[in-house]
Amino acid sequence: MPNYSWPPMDQRKVMGKAHNRLDGFAKSSGRAKYPSDVNREGMVYGVILTSPHAHCTIKSIDTTAAQKMPGVTAVRVTAPAGTEIQWAGAEIAWVAADTEPHARDAVRAIQVAYNVLPHFVSEEKKSKAGTRAKPAGEQTTGDVDEALKAADGVSEGYYAIPVLTHSCLEPHGQVIEWKGDKMEYWPSSQAVSTVAGDLAQQLKIPASQIHVSMDYMGGGFGSKFPSDIWGAECARLSKDSGGKPVKLFLDRATELTIAGVRPSAYANIKVAGKKDGTITAWQSESWATGGFTGGGMPPIPYIFTGIPNRRLNHAAISTNAGGARAWRAPNHQQACFLTFSAIEDFAAKIKMDPVEVLVKNLGLTARAALYERQIRKAQEMADWKKLWHQRGDSGSGNIKRGLGIALSTWGGAGHPSECRIKINPDGSVELEQGTQDLGVGTRTVVAMVAAESLGLTVPDIKVKIGDNAYPVSGPSGGSTTVGGVSSSTRKAAVNALEQLFLKVAPALNADPAKLEAVGGKIQVKGDPSKSMTWKAACQKLGVSSISETGKNDPKNPMGLNTQGAGGVQIADVSVDVETGVVKMNRVVAVADCGLVINPKTAESQVYGGVIMNICGALMEERVMDETLGRVLNADMEFYKLAGIKDIGEIVVHMDVHPDNDKRGVIGLGEPSAISTIAAISNAVANAIGVRVPRVPLSPDHVLTALYGKNMERSRA
């Protein structure tokens, strides 16, 4: 079998060197065509009628007037009379018309009578949830009561992290065009190779009839795997419109209401331990919602899974609200926030530096040595020893500065992936893969791997992705893409090169096994005088190209990729105790990354993960109207994201290290997006002397924690 291993770290020519992303120019010039940019001859526009009520049944629905509106080509009803609706924003009917305004006019002309039913949307008040709370059953290990009694210190706190929306800037949607019984499908998707199968199942047609194209997409973050009812109804509107192409993308309010959320999490937590910082017990009573179907339990205690005495109770609460979807590191932000807030409160209780509490207890984690190295690095980068102080010990002025720390863990092994590499007689190289570039740099990374493997440069590789006609590659989720696509590309390239060596060996009068591809040449190992240029070598192919594939098999990644990434982040904030405004000074992120293929895009991933979670820490929150049961802030004015001046400075340290490198490639998108919220929450507690139990750390929540009537401290 050929040797697929990565070239040794010090011999790489392309991998490991910063490379501009290949599609940077297309994106920065506005020339990149996203699915929502696709315009087709004769295209009509789809618009959805959604439910204004959080819980209701449809008494009657009449589309007669809508059918007759100007420009209307199709009207469809998916929630006929008698249907029970479980959340506001749920789809009821669909219109296609020659223009979007016409389609909206027609949607307004649909007459619906609702029978409004009681709803429940505020899961934080668990006592009001009644039968909507489904307890998961108590999990116990050791003797918690005994450990609590014997402890030198016990911290006790309430912690709350709300529902967030994905807020992809490109909304969910697609353009669909039938051509006879074949379909052209331009979805905004995280799953180029599998989304056609999903749509085919809904439409009950063979997947082979659906051709998917997607060169770019405007953000998914876990919410864009399926074709959804939006895809199926878009296809049906197209059929009903006589095969006209249909563009259907969710409007912003609908996008923020039904296109996926991150579940909330609430918990009362006790942490107990000894004076020296040793943690001996964890007790939590937690609850969460992911919408109508309830939702899963965050993995707590996070990372410190070896705490000897543990008692956990969790309940999943069903609400009348749009459902959860995977959200960049599902359940990890919540688990990290709950755990590291509680541990930091324990450290404050025993008046110990939280860094030392964490280090003291690393034996309770799966990666003690790695975390210790990363913690010390982050501590040094953040000037921790100089800037950290006892909780609340931050001087007499109104501006209080504080530091906080949290750790993360993630899998990130490569998904199943296949790649085809063609070497053509003219010397050109084509790389085909049914993968997608969500903006993480996939295109660039596979080109770099191919170039490295073939002894060429990145511009020599023509990358073709974003099409389901290419070899199947997995959906992009769970940070599994980079490991998968880089490994399959490596194997395809090595296989193709072997074939090329067979063709050119006679001309070089050498054993094919003794050849290597370096610097645009094929040469005899150890005897570079016996060589031929890449172009000349390819001419030996005559008229037929080489076409070889390579596969990543997650069961046997052959050392090319692996899973299990740690990470540490430290936040440095200043809080104005008069206004409650939290200002970011700095986030230090030490990222565990295994083998780094492109440091430039890898670093961008970490910046992105940190920034996304600064939004989550300081401003993002889906707010439900209890009376009406609707999302109150289903727009970008009041569903807040951080802007360019809100994020402070971000210092990233990629933990590039021979020990890490030899583990192979590990995904990076999620691990970098986990611990920021917890670190910021801890920094605020350190600054102002009290825990703000609820994120986002908005002025309201900060001031309530400081001066609210239930708090110990008062404005006096």
Add this chain to the structure above:
Amino acid sequence: MSSKDPKNKKPFSRRGFMQGVGAGASAVGILATPEQAQAQGTVKAMGPAAVPVTLTVNGKPMKVNVEPRETLLDTLRGKLDHTGAKRVCDRGTCGACTMIVDNKVQYGCTILAIDAQGRQIQTIESLTANGKVHPIVPAFVENDAQQCGYCTPGFVMAAKGFLDKNPNPTYDQVKEGLGGNLCRCGTYVGVRKAVLEAAKALRGGATAKGATNA
């Protein structure tokens, strides 16, 4: 204005409002001032059906039929295939639709197409037209100031408008000046560097790597 028209008894809605506003050429678009409206001269009723207009996009006159309630952004994207500007919030919050109109940075989703007649509309496409590349574009590439890239054209145009007025900005001014655009992927670190680098390239007459002066 048609909202004062006694025949117009429809309940108030945003779309209805847009429709109403659009019914008179002098009607005040969200950003147009009464002075601008006056300067345009005659008050001529338009709509509610689509009407022919001429828009000057990147220096070229373009004829197109638009409904008076249609935004400039939708017209450019849907009818003139200028899809660089994106529609994200559709409410003047996110900046994804940023373009430069009469030398002013504007959100294309807050201007009606009919109100854009007679104005100079500059879109992202103009920065890489006629074989020339404006230095801001390669500065964004060099500094990896894009991930999914959906917000990027808006940022590039906001940066262009900002640098036109502030050729020598400080780091803090960049943070302030680009505050009208949002990115979900978290590209702000790269954007800050890109804008400073582009400023340098523009000032020095030298161009960022890959740029040909425009």
